[in-house]
Amino acid sequence: MERSVWQRLPVREFPPKERRADFREVNLGYLPEDAIVEASRCIFCRRPFCVEACPFHQDVPGYLERIKAGDFAGAMQVILRDNPLPAVCGRVCPHPCETVCPRGKKGDPIAIAWLKRAAADYAPDVQFPEPAPPTGFKVAIVGSGPAGLTAAWQLRLNGHSVTVYDAMDKPGGMLHFGIPTFRLPRDAWRKDLERLEALNIEWRMGVKLGEHVTLEELQQQYDAVLLAIGALKPRWMNIPGEDLEGVWHVIDFVKAVNLGNAPDLKGKKVAVIGGGFSAIDAVRMAIRLGAEAFILYRRDRAQMPAAQEEVKHAEEEGVTIHFLTNPTRFIGENGKLVAIEVQRQQLGEPDESGRPRPVPIPGSEFIMPADVVIEAISQEVDLTNLPEPLKGKRVIAVDAETLQTPIQGVFAAGDAVTGPFDVPNAIASGRKAAQAIHAWLMRQKEVAA
Ligand SMILES: Cc1cc2nc3c(=O)[nH]c(=O)nc-3n(C[C@H](O)[C@H](O)[C@H](O)COP(=O)(O)OP(=O)(O)OC[C@H]3O[C@@H](n4cnc5c(N)ncnc54)[C@H](O)[C@@H]3O)c2cc1C
Ligand code: SF4
Known part of the structure; x- marks a missing residue:
């Protein structure tokens, strides 16, 4: 037909x-x-x-x-x-x-x-156009996730010299250590990386801002600095029992699995808490590691932020999703997780995200056995080593139009300014920052002339 x-x-x-x-x-x-x-x-x-x-x-x-x-x-x-x-x-x-x-x-x-x-x-071999003639300006980009890579691409095409720093040994950010290979095989995006490498970007991998180099040093060595450091600091639920053995944050879990240090989950009961990309990825990783894995999500299916296709794939692979359930405490024996106390929820009025607020049902608590729990509710930006004026509310403080921080010549982009978001928005943000940096550098040239 x-x-x-x-x-x-x-x-x-x-x-x-x-x-x-x-x-x-x-x-x-x-x-x-x-x-x-x-x-x-x-x-x-x-x-x-x-x-x-x-x-x-x-x-x-x-x-x-x-x-x-x-x-x-x-x-x-x-x-x-x-x-x-x-x-x-x-x-x-x-x-x-x-x-x-x-x-x-x-x-x-x-x-x-x-x-x-x-x-x-x-058509993987199609290349970018030739960069514009050298401008003589040097830009440092800290963070090689999609935001940093996009900014590096655009600034190189503008003719600036670009050095990318990253704490990890390979570029890519979440593309390297976050998103699982069953959705993004590393070979599949190698061509994207090789195309960027052909632009003569300088890579300084294994260099952590705040540990191996300071922002002041970068400001002295470069004409502009872009901070694209992502939102990689675990954000916990802050409920009792989070210090028990067997309780993970999703960022540490996906990093361990992607970098070849997966925990032994064979035959274990693994609960993943959350309904976004990272929760679905973690539960599907746990299934592949031999666990009996399930999701606890405090809202209903229609409110899950993860793509429907990913949810469908997870369910096809044997993942059970418990909707309208939220953990209230983790229960341990001899320092090890053995169970989770869970409370049923009902949907209430919309909250600031526009989705119906989950409202706990008093007296509906029950116990679920679990050997491992992976919290995948959120992350935030690690602001620890940044100067005071850059510290916004869980993100780097920037001007919304230019993405310039309160420090002249220092810009920020990606999850570092939006909080945890997604790849296309990180690309958009990296482009916006690169355009603002280019315009700012050109103005410096005019002033100096
Ligand atoms: C498990 C998981 C699955 C996801 N799946 C999807 C998906 O399917 N689709 C989607 O659109 N989005 C997805 N996301 C979200 C997406 O990956 C992020 O929004 C995106 O990668 C943000 O890009 P970024 O460049 O801002 O930061 P990141 O990709 O986080 O990169 C930040 C980089 O900065 C480096 N860095 C941090 N601090 C320092 C420092 N002090 N010094 C030097 N380097 C530093 C880090 O090592 C890292 O390489 C997922 C996220 C997770 C966790
Ligand atoms: S132009 Fe875009 S929106 Fe219109 S049919 Fe094609 S893909 Fe869909």
């Missing part, structure tokens, strides 16, 4: 039974011929809502039009004008563009993200 233009072409997937114990990629992407069929469903709206909805306004119809013509290299050229991380975005972007696509009104929105991935996978 012929497929209707309202129906999305499904993507190939690694079957749930086989992938439960396997860290290989689940979404296997489109074959080139399927990508062409899917791109042909685009009606090339006169006012493309997808472009407006993208945090960095990717020219979606521009690249879909090239894919429709079978020109994957042309699609990549369009994508690389706005986005230095197409293989990453094509895999992990929560695609707000698809939510507004009019094809979604009567059927399925165009698979915008999967098509970006197809361009990145089938």
Whole structure:
């Protein structure tokens, strides 16, 4: 039977039974011929809502039009004008563009993200244009996650010399040590990194700001400094029992697993608390490590911030999600976690996030056995080693327009200014900071002339 233009072409997937114990990629992407069929469903709206909805306004119809013509290299050229991380975005972007696509009104929105991935996978060797002639300005970027990498790309194309510092031994931030390989295989985004490396960016890995180098030293050595240090400090629920053995924060857990130091979870009962990307990733990692893993989420399914597709994948892999439940304390024996006291919730009036507030039901507490708990409710920015004027409320203080901090020539971007958010917003923020730094440097030149 012929497929209707309202129906999305499904993507190939690694079957749930086989992938439960396997860290290989689940979404296997489109074959080139399927990508062409899917791109042909685009009606090339006169006012493309997808472009407006993208945090960095990717020219979606521009690249879909090239894919429709079978020109994957042309699609990549369009994508690389706005986005230095197409293989990453094509895999992990929560695609707000698809939510507004009019094809979604009567059927399925165009698979915008999967098509970006197809361009990145089938035309990986397309490069950025040549950088502008050297300006003589030097910029230091601290943090090599999507915000720092995006700023590095844009500032190099502007002709500035760029050095990227990171405390870790490899660039990528969450792309390296946060997002699991079954969603973002490290080989898949290596091409994005190699393309950036070809821009002659200088890398100083294993250098931590506040430990190996100070902000003052960077200010002396560079004309501008960008802080793109993410939001990596664990934020705890602050309930009794968090000091027990077996209680993890999600950042420490995903880092341990991604960097090859996974704990032994075989046969263990693992509870993950939260409903966002990181909670779903952690529970799926635990399943792959042989655990009997489940989620405790204080709201209902409709309010889960994680992408529906990820939730579906988790459930297919055997994850149980307990909605409207919230832990009140962790129970231990001899210093080790053995159970969680959980309280049922009901939905109340909307809170500041616009979602219905979870309201505890008095007397509804019950006990769930657990060997390991992973808290994935939030993170914040580690402001410890930053000067006082930069310390905002859990984030780095910046001017909203220029992303400049109260210290002249010091800028900040990404999760470090928004709090934990997502990859496309980190890219948008990195671009905005780079544009502001470029404008600021050019003004310094005018003043000096
Ligand atoms: C498990 C998990 C899964 C996620 N999945 C998704 C997803 O599917 N889709 C999505 O869009 N978003 C996802 N996110 C969120 C996304 O990864 C982040 O929003 C994004 O990476 C933020 O980018 P960033 O560049 O601001 O910071 P980060 O990626 O956090 O990078 C910050 C970098 O700064 C470095 N750094 C920090 N402090 C210092 C210092 N003092 N000195 C030197 N270097 C320092 C760190 O080592 C790190 O490399 C996920 C997050 C997690 C935790
Ligand atoms: S909103 Fe949907 S149909 Fe319209 S241009 Fe974007 S992808 Fe195509």
